[in-house]
Amino acid sequence: MNYRKVLIILAVLLLLPFALKLRAEDFGKNQSLFSDIKAHAVGDILTVNIYERSRASSQVENKNEKSAEYSTKGGPGSGPLSFIPLFGVKADASSSHDGKGENLRNGSLRAKMSVTVVAVKPNGDLVIEGSRTVGISGDREVLTLTGVVRSKDISPDNTISSHLIADAEISYTGKGPASTAARPGLIGRFINWLF
Numbered sequence: 001m002n003y004r005k006v007l008i009i010l011a012v013l014l015l016l017p018f019a020l021k022l023r024a025e026d027f028g029k030n031q032s033l034f035s036d037i038k039a040h041a042v043g044d045i046l047t048v049n050i051y052e053r054s055r056a057s058s059q060v061e062n063k064n065e066k067s068a069e070y071s072t073k074g075g076p077g078s079g080p081l082s083f084i085p086l087f088g089v090k091a092d093a094s095s096s097h098d099g100k101g102e103n104l105r106n107g108s109l110r111a112k113m114s115v116t117v118v119a120v121k122p123n124g125d126l127v128i129e130g131s132r133t134v135g136i137s138g139d140r141e142v143l144t145l146t147g148v149v150r151s152k153d154i155s156p157d158n159t160i161s162s163h164l165i166a167d168a169e170i171s172y173t174g175k176g177p178a179s180t181a182a183r184p185g186l187i188g189r190f191i192n193w194l195f
Contacts, residue, residue, distance in 0.1 A: 038154045039117050039126060046128060046154065048145060050111040050162040052170060060101040066093035109172055115145055124151055126164070141174045 029036030034135050039046040067154060069088040131144040147165035 007035075010135055038156065038158050039149070040074075040120075042115045042117055042120060042186040045050040045114050045158075046126070046149065047112065047114050047127075047159040048130075048162055048165070050109060050113065050143075050145070050164070051172060052107070052109045052162060055105070057104045058102070060099075062094075064098075065094075065096040075086065108175060109170065111143055113143060113145065121148070125149065125166075126151060139174055141172070144171045 024043070038148055048078045069090075069092050111132075113130060113132045115128040117126045118129045119127040121127065126145075126149045128149055131148045134141045134143075145162075145165075147168035149160055162170065166168060
């Protein structure tokens with residue numbers, strides 16, 4: 001009787017991982033029951049949660065003030081110079097400058113995209129690269145991302161936040177009628193270039 005109980009318990013323990021895999025709906029995907037789904041080799045895919053927010057401001061204030069006053073007086077000439085009349089000169093000069101400059105820049109980007117591991121460094125860090133193109137009403141918006149990721153920063157669900165990516169280059173560009181319409185005209189760009 002005890003022998004039968006031991007066999008049943010052993011069968012249940014052996015079949016338990018398969019039951020868990022069936023419940024997770026990823027049974028039969030050529031993956032070990034005990035392997036890690038995190039990206040670790042060239043060709044693996046990693047999901048990046050991009051949340052970038054930047055704010056920069058600078059303010060310059062310059063104030064100068066200068067004033068000067070000059071005066072001179074002379075009396076009438078005497079002797080052979082008696083034809084010189086009484087004279088006086090007075091001059092005031094002042095200048096002031098009050099300059100202010102302020103620069104404020106805000107930027108925000110929020111997205112989610114998948115990238116591919118293109119290389120593995122000797123220390124185990126992963127070099128990632130990816131792009132995502134979205135077409136909307138004739139406009140093409142392209143989001144590209146490159147960088148280096150530490151394997152230990154990848155979460156168990158195979159995602160990573162963008163602030164954990166070293167040497168990250170994130171680019172978001174758009175081309176199409178809407179982007180062209182938003183640009184200033186040729187003359188406006190020339191005037192902006194001059195001034």
